[in-house]
Amino acid sequence: MATPKTGRRRLATMLALAAALAVTAAPVVEARPGGGGGSFGSRGSRTYSPPAGTATSPGATAPIQRSQTAPSPGMSNPGMQANSGRRFGGGFFAGLLGAGLLGALVGGGFFGGLGGIASFLGLLLQIGLLVGLAMLAVNFFRRRQSGTPAMAANAPSARTNLNGAGGGAMGGMGLGGGSAAPQGQPVAIQPADYEAFERTLYEVQTAYGREDLGTLRRVATPEMVGYFEEELRANAQRGVVNRISDVKLLQGDLSEAWREGPTEYATVAMRFTLKDETFDRSTQRAVENGPTEAKEFWTFVRERGGTWLLSAIQQGR
Structure with missing residues (x-):
């Protein structure tokens, strides 16, 4: 007793x-790629530096939590800093x-x-x-x-609306708040690049919803595809499937673009809507719905003159 x-x-x-x-x-995990506050991937020498705030997302940006990029000598334990929140x-x-x-x-x-x-x-x-x-x-x-996010002190102040006469769907993505950071040389981003960024946003979200690894390998770096595969395997183990549709970019602008040797990087802030639903694999019954709007920083990488690939996703505020 x-x-x-x-x-x-x-x-x-x-x-x-x-x-x-x-x-x-x-925290409760959202199903879409990068959901639930996840921030992962690589941004070259700026992987562990926050991207510059923009009109689309002027607040602080979630730091990279997972990356295959080695830290700089001055950062002894980037994982501790990245996971602090x-x-x-x-x-x-x-x-x-x-x-x-x-x-x-x-x-x-x-x-x-x-x-x-x-x-x-x-x-x-x-x-x-x-x-x-x-x-x-x-x-x-x-x-x-x-701290206070770096704002667009040196970037062009004019914004470019890429909704041409043909009624494109860019939703206002254009030159925004990005300023040149210490590492790398600035890179000029053209209208065709913004179109590629928006197209990749749509392709990544919908391919993830279809569990289409072939398309993901075509539009993202091997590192990012590896993270997506982990999330899809976790869904399979839970017995659910995440379906994403109706992706629409509402607003987007450039945070920063730079070159490191032959490699070019561009980070853009994007605010978009989507239909994010999770279903039971066996019964096809809806088990949860994600948020209908998101705000994120996506970083793209390419060899000079090549195709842009998604290399990082960070949550914006």
């Missing part, structure tokens, strides 16, 4: 575990909370020697203090990392 002290100890442990789960719970508190908070839980399990807590109700109240006080300290630390580092 459990003693009152044992019961209080178990209750304290359960409360602490509940607090840990509450602050480390994963994905999980509250990170390893620092988890380590401290784990120490408190271990103490509760063995009967002491941080303030060993305080038995009974005093130990229980002390553990709750510790959890509250740790949560407060972790929130302050996370907010402080987020402010330092986000």
Whole structure:
């Protein structure tokens, strides 16, 4: 038969575990490629630098979370920086909370020697203090990392509406807010390039909905195709299929375009609508609907004079 002290100890442990789960719970994942706040891929030497804000997306941009590009010598652990927003508190908070839980399990807590109700109240006080300290630390580092997005100080101020007389569907994508960043030489982006970007937006979304890896390999880099394959395999394991349709670009503009040797890069901000639905594979019953509008930064890469390929997706705000 459990003693009152044992019961209080178990209750304290359960409360602490509940607090840990509450602050480390994963966000709801959207089904579309890059959904759920995912940001992944490569942007050459600018992979771990935020793209310049634009009129389409002037706020802070989610950092790259997964990339095959090696960090620069000045960035010792880009993964820690990139994933800072994905999980509250990170390893620092988890380590401290784990120490408190271990103490509760063995009967002491941080303030060993305080038995009974005093130990229980002390553990709750510790959890509250740790949560407060972790929130302050996370907010402080987020402010330092986000900063003020670079705006279009050096880019052409005129915007180009590419909706020609033929009624094209560009939705206003044109020269926007991109400024030249330190790495690489600026590259001029032409109307045909914007048309290619919009076409790739449509092809990637709809091919993902069809699970058409052949089309994805044609319009995206091998790295990006690898990430898409992982997501599609995860859908298959869950027994669901994600179908995307009615993709329409509402607004888009250039963030930055540059050259590194023979390789050219262009990052554009795009706001678009889509129909994002997830169905059960066996019954074809709809199980969830994603958001109808998205705002993202897409980076494209090509060898000089070649075809643009999608090389990164980052969530905009």
